[in-house]
Amino acid sequence: MAAYVVGHKNPDTDSITAAIAVADLMTKRGIEAVAAAQGKTNPETDFVLGKFGVKAPEIVTDATDKKIILVDHSDLAQSLENLSKGEILGVVDHHKLGDVTTPNPLEMWVWPVGCTGTIISSMYDFYGIEMPKAIAGIVLCAILSDTVMFKSPTCTPEDKKACDKLAKIAGVTDMMALGMEMFKVKSAVDGTPIRDLVYRDYKDFNMSGTGVGIGQLEVVDLSILDKYKAELQADIVKVKAEKGLHSVFLLLTDIMKEGSEMLIASDDPSVVEKAFGLKPEGTSVWMPGVMSRKKDVVPKFEKVFGA
């Protein structure tokens, strides 16, 4: 039985391309594996897969009786249903260590780098396996996306090194042009249902027992979101109620200005000031320099909710 390689809920480009790449690598190492995803691909990922002619993974949502390799997450809340009824063979991730546990020894590649793709690039080297051209292309895009073209504070020298290597394999001569093309697709919001925007890159966290949802929309220019802000704010209030969460935050990130506006729906909005030392006006606050949910936002909220 082939193992399923699967990223987090509401898959982003890293989760999808990491699943595809790790499935390729594992199969070539003799551990038969297929790529899977917990949901359909977003417009950015569709652009990336289309660009390099790779098809989207099959949808899998339940781990029962399956062999599983997790990529791009290690939190139960972000993972498959019934994860404990499957067998976890491995984890490849670049986030904090979550609450997934296993009854058996497993293989884990977890590094504090900007993107799972960077680790995968080194794994191919480590096992002496050649990365296919198309997979190098999509993994390159994942790193450019996760590091916001090297501007995110999560970006490390390893990420840049991996991109140089992958661009050569993929035959990409101008990776920054490719990145801008991708971010323009990501910025497109007109005609998209509001809920899809909230969920485009959204994750639930269990912070010391408190349920917190954090979404992020990255755009090349924040002004394109002006006419949607009121609707986005109304919708995160709804998401909070529907999911029974303490708080839902939506980061509207301007990748050129390098900062984020945070929209707030919370039982206790003072957590924002406690975490960031910035006073919201109404239900929103501009956060200069805040680019990364993982590095700039989650640890600060974890501290406040854990206190």
Add this chain to the structure above:
Amino acid sequence: MAAYVVGHKNPDTDSITAAIAVADLMTKRGIEAVAAAQGKTNPETDFVLGKFGVKAPEIVTDATDKKIILVDHSDLAQSLENLSKGEILGVVDHHKLGDVTTPNPLEMWVWPVGCTGTIISSMYDFYGIEMPKAIAGIVLCAILSDTVMFKSPTCTPEDKKACDKLAKIAGVTDMMALGMEMFKVKSAVDGTPIRDLVYRDYKDFNMSGTGVGIGQLEVVDLSILDKYKAELQADIVKVKAEKGLHSVFLLLTDIMKEGSEMLIASDDPSVVEKAFGLKPEGTSVWMPGVMSRKKDVVPKFEKVFGA
């Protein structure tokens, strides 16, 4: 502030030598680190360190305000006090994934191999750093110990390959002779307090909320334990009561006969038959082929206690 590299409670040779090796490797990578241990070294480890002229790590039991790198475990029950008040930079381990979590991204090297030392040997290669001769010697001994000289079911081809490489670096021409010498030291029980024997390689597990302690004594010939069995049995009953556990099991492993006698102290001794399909006589049962707590014993109990 240097990071402390530390293995599990009741440290065995792998926990001690992994701490020493990872501290060396990290420091050479530019991350200042010192080896630590949660308790004093056992006779086997003293023999190994003495053989290669390496001194024992300092004792550290509390993580508060420290940077920490965990080796040879990822379970809170086996780790430092106040782990959440320290900062975990990394984990190097070969066990099942435990319940340690982190608020920040970290570096993890976890492989399903017989010994942490095997992973560390590859980490030196990966980072292009030369392993010092003495460290190669002690890590070689750790692999020989954890894999019971390649006889344990946990032993993988990677473990053997690592030993070949490490023996060359350490200048060890007959690794099996070194292994037998080490196991004879490990087998020595005369004059040792009974509680020290129970705790020589003892771990507490949280199995779906149930507290279970499992110790193991490896000897080159089980008959040398005959005169101590009654005292060992009486003492695990005491350990169980003192720690408020559901069960304490002590494996008396005969590395030449390749099997273990299990001594049982349990609120519900039927768990042993449920887990292994072997009926104890009184408070003891012989288990042919059972060599490894991790591979042969823990998963079976996890299943029964999780059901």
